[in-house]
Amino acid sequence: MLLPAFEYHRPTGLAEAFEVLDHYAGKARVLAGGTDLLVNMKRKTVAPKQLVGLERVAELLGVRAGNGRIEIGARETAARLAGAGGIARDLGVLAMAAAKLGSPQVRNLATIGGNLCTARPAADMPLPLLVLDARVVLAGSAGEREVGLDAFFAGPGQTVAQPKEILTKVVIDRAEPGTGGGFVKLGLRRTLEIALVNAAALLTLDVDGKTIKKARVALGAVAPTPIRAPEAERVLLGKVASDELFAHAGEAAKQDARPITDHRGSATFRLEMVSVLTRRALHQAWENAREQ
Numbered sequence: 001m002l003l004p005a006f007e008y009h010r011p012t013g014l015a016e017a018f019e020v021l022d023h024y025a026g027k028a029r030v031l032a033g034g035t036d037l038l039v040n041m042k043r044k045t046v047a048p049k050q051l052v053g054l055e056r057v058a059e060l061l062g063v064r065a066g067n068g069r070i071e072i073g074a075r076e077t078a079a080r081l082a083g084a085g086g087i088a089r090d091l092g093v094l095a096m097a098a099a100k101l102g103s104p105q106v107r108n109l110a111t112i113g114g115n116l117c118t119a120r121p122a123a124d125m126p127l128p129l130l131v132l133d134a135r136v137v138l139a140g141s142a143g144e145r146e147v148g149l150d151a152f153f154a155g156p157g158q159t160v161a162q163p164k165e166i167l168t169k170v171v172i173d174r175a176e177p178g179t180g181g182g183f184v185k186l187g188l189r190r191t192l193e194i195a196l197v198n199a200a201a202l203l204t205l206d207v208d209g210k211t212i213k214k215a216r217v218a219l220g221a222v223a224p225t226p227i228r229a230p231e232a233e234r235v236l237l238g239k240v241a242s243d244e245l246f247a248h249a250g251e252a253a254k255q256d257a258r259p260i261t262d263h264r265g266s267a268t269f270r271l272e273m274v275s276v277l278t279r280r281a282l283h284q285a286w287e288n289a290r291e292q
């Protein structure tokens with residue numbers, strides 16, 4: 001499959017990138033790792049005439065911790081995030097999801113910004129970021145704005161980002177002691193597989209090491225966008241952690257999901273898997289929280 005013809009721009013900084021996007025009145029597309037955009041261009045589902053490559057924009061790199069927050073540059077790859085064990089309590093759940101994305105080759109190219117901007121209902125990195133209450137920073141020549149990730153996804157393949165905006169970074173608050181995360185992905189194959197259902201969980205335990213002070217659950221591939229699971233979270237909050245409680249929360253998570261039937265699986269099967277995967281993700285989160 002050949003790529004259609006296009007002009008390629010290689011800005012060396014964000015200001016120059018915004019100039020190009022403004023010049024083409026939002027008709028130019030940003031290219032990060034290219035693992036999604038170039039594939040779609042080869043399939044001829046999209047045909048942008050102007051591409052703005054971000055590979056020389058250094059402002060989009062780096063993971064920085066300070067002032068109680070962590071900022072992750074949009075161009076950080078899944079491979080680099082999968083190895084972000086240095087700040088395990090904060091980024092452990094993101095590292096787990098990044099490690100499950102595609103193959104080693106894909107992970108070396110695929111960026112966190114690209115994964116969020118594709119807005120696929122089954123994408124892996126939105127789920128840990130939803131349980132971490134992440135925000136994204138969208139910037140353009142007119143300035144920047146911070147948008148909660150739960151408000152960023154507008155539908156399958158759609159976000160609230162404007163065509164002239166670049167997602168520059170992802171921001172999360174540093175985790176409290178006693179916090180741990182879990183991520184579980186189910187595919188038809190063992191590797192190189194987009195999720196049939198995926199789930200992430202984050203638990204913060206009280207000082208007694210047992211009572212759940214904060215609970216977050218997120219689900220993928222069971223609604224038009226990646227979603228939080230408020231019913232499951234309600235079941236968990238303030239209770240003493242146990243396998244029975246996690247099973248109960250897994251059942252409750254079914255009320256949060258709206259899966260469809262497609263060629264990869266039926267809605268009924270997906271709903272059952274929501275329950276199983278939520279329970280497993282919570283169990284992982286519990287184990288990790290007890291170690292912190």
Ligand SMILES: Cc1cc2nc3c(=O)[nH]c(=O)nc-3n(C[C@H](O)[C@H](O)[C@H](O)COP(=O)(O)OP(=O)(O)OC[C@H]3O[C@@H](n4cnc5c(N)ncnc54)[C@H](O)[C@@H]3O)c2cc1C
Pocket residue numbers: 029030031032033034035036037038039074075100101102103106109110111112113114115116117118122123124125161165166167168192193194195
């Ligand atoms: C073989 C294969 C396996 C895959 N497996 C998985 C998987 O298991 N899980 C999964 O979640 N995904 C998977 N993917 C999809 C893809 O790799 C990811 O979504 C990836 O994170 C996209 O990032 P990218 O940097 O390559 O984005 P690109 O392809 O460069 O861009 C994707 C889209 O985002 C826009 N964009 C990129 N960066 C920005 C930015 N900073 N600001 C504004 N817009 C931006 C682009 O304009 C484009 O519309 C797979 C893809 C392939 C080819």
